[in-house]
Amino acid sequence: KRAVLLGKMDIAQAEAVLDLVCAKTEKARRSAIAQLVGALSKVIDEVGDELKDILSQTENALEFEEDERMNPVEKIKAKLRKIEQKIKKIIKKGETERFLREGATVVIVGKPNVGKSSIFNRLLGRERAIVTEIPGTTRDCIEERTIVAGIPVRLVDTAGLRPTKNKIETLGVNKTYDYLTEADLVLLIFDNSKPLSAEDKEVLSASEGKRRLLILKKIDLKRKFDLNFLNRLNGKKIIKTSARYNQGINELRTALANQFRSNDEDGYFITNRRHIEALKRAQNALNQAQKESYLETIAYEIKTALDALGEITGKVTNEEILNRIFAQFCIGK
Numbered sequence: 001k002r003a004v005l006l007g008k009m010d011i012a013q014a015e016a017v018l019d020l021v022c023a024k025t026e027k028a029r030r031s032a033i034a035q036l037v038g039a040l041s042k043v044i045d046e047v048g049d050e051l052k053d054i055l056s057q058t059e060n061a062l063e064f065e066e067d068e069r070m071n072p073v074e075k076i077k078a079k080l081r082k083i084e085q086k087i088k089k090i091i092k093k094g095e096t097e098r099f100l101r102e103g104a105t106v107v108i109v110g111k112p113n114v115g116k117s118s119i120f121n122r123l124l125g126r127e128r129a130i131v132t133e134i135p136g137t138t139r140d141c142i143e144e145r146t147i148v149a150g151i152p153v154r155l156v157d158t159a160g161l162r163p164t165k166n167k168i169e170t171l172g173v174n175k176t177y178d179y180l181t182e183a184d185l186v187l188l189i190f191d192n193s194k195p196l197s198a199e200d201k202e203v204l205s206a207s208e209g210k211r212r213l214l215i216l217k218k219i220d221l222k223r224k225f226d227l228n229f230l231n232r233l234n235g236k237k238i239i240k241t242s243a244r245y246n247q248g249i250n251e252l253r254t255a256l257a258n259q260f261r262s263n264d265e266d267g268y269f270i271t272n273r274r275h276i277e278a279l280k281r282a283q284n285a286l287n288q289a290q291k292e293s294y295l296e297t298i299a300y301e302i303k304t305a306l307d308a309l310g311e312i313t314g315k316v317t318n319e320e321i322l323n324r325i326f327a328q329f330c331i332g333k
Contacts, residue, residue: 011314012041015272019101027150028100031269039268040275041313047086048309054079055302062295076298077290084286091279094270097262099184101271103152104260107179109207110189111199112160115217118243119189120144120157123253141175149257156183161206162199177206185259186212192240193221196229204233213255214238220245275312282308 016035023029034040054076061072108116124144142157156179159172180186186207190200214230220242230238239255241248262269270276282305289301309315 010038010041012044012272012275012312013038015274019271024103024152025100025147025150028152028271031097031100031271034267034269035271040270043090043268044309044312047083047090048306048315050079050083051302051306051309054083055299055306058295058299058302062299073293073295073298076295080286080289080298080302084283084290087279087283087286090270091276091283093262093266094276094279096260097269097271098273098276099151099260099271100262100269102273103154104148104184105154105156105179105182106148106185106187106256107156107158107176107183108187108189109158109176109180109203110160111191111197111203112162114160114189114191115243116160116189117157119187119215119217119241119252120155122243122246122249123155123256141172141179148253149260151260153260160199161202180206180210183207183210185256186210187215187256188212189215189217190225190230192216192218192223192225195224196226200229211259212236213252213259215252216240218242218244219247278308278311281305 013036016032020029020032020036023032057072058076061076108120110116120142124146141159144155146153146155158176158179159169161173161176164170164173188203188207190203214233214236216225216227216230216238219240227238230236237255239248239252241252243249270279285301285305285308289298289305292298292301
């Protein structure tokens with residue numbers, strides 16, 4: 001905190017110190033080092049400098065507002081649109097890279113006896129969950145930690161979704177719904193050897209709005225499942241697997257890794273949710289500026305966007321923000 005107050009580093013760099021200490025993977029360590037040396041701050045400052053130039057043009061134009069020939073509103077909006085798109089791209093990058101810092105929760109969901117536990121075991125590379133032909137074998141949710149594309153992943157095997165009067169099984173089903181709520185990615189499992197059922201439809205409904213992968217299990221058996229039902233889901237690719245013969249498992253691992261793979265070539269990482277939220281506020285302000293008709297209100301929204309960007313590096317801050325950030329640091333004895 002003293003280094004920030006003395007101007008020796010900005011807040012984003014200070015946060016990187018904690019990220020480096022807490023890094024669980026090599027990729028997370030590299031992202032923290034990049035932020036520590038100022039890679040993210042440089043990107044944010046460049047966007048801020050562009051906005052300052054536009055703000056200067058906007059305020060200068062206020063002097064000639066009554067002269068329509070000197071009113072550059074549409075040109076200013078066009079420039080703001082380009083910067084908004086740049087910020088949007090950074091946010092999209094951050095929505096994937098934040099998992100480097102926070103880790104990701106991947107939940108395996110399907111009806112009973114569909115093959116969730118065998119997929120769970122294959123992804124872990126060991127027999128962690130009990131696998132039998134008896135529906136409802138997994139009644140409680142099982143968690144294990146693994147690494148996917150440099151991302152710490154909490155992999156969860158869940159109880160099968162179906163109506164039940166069994167009290168113990170009901171508790172397991174309720175926990176499955178709880179895990180679905182917090183899931184960053186859902187692996188939806190369907191049985192190639194069984195006809196489409198009401199339970200299959202519930203699996204899709206329960207995961208609506210989540211990032212998800214579709215997996216068709218038991219492809220070594222005769223197909224009875226209605227593939228057209230899955231094909232109608234916005235063209236999502238269906239990963240076909242057979243745990244018995246280890247078919248499609250590598251394809252599944254690749255598809256899983258692609259969900260969390262980020263672009264390292266641009267030289268910076270954005271992993272902190274606080275930074276992403278600040279960028280979203282900046283984007284919203286620029287979007288609002290493009291809807292305004294008066295230079296005064298456009299200038300106001302540009303200043304709002306600049307304030308939001310300033311919160312990332314600490315150019316705009318207050319004691320409450322500083323205390324909240326540095327409360328995460330723990331000083332050892």
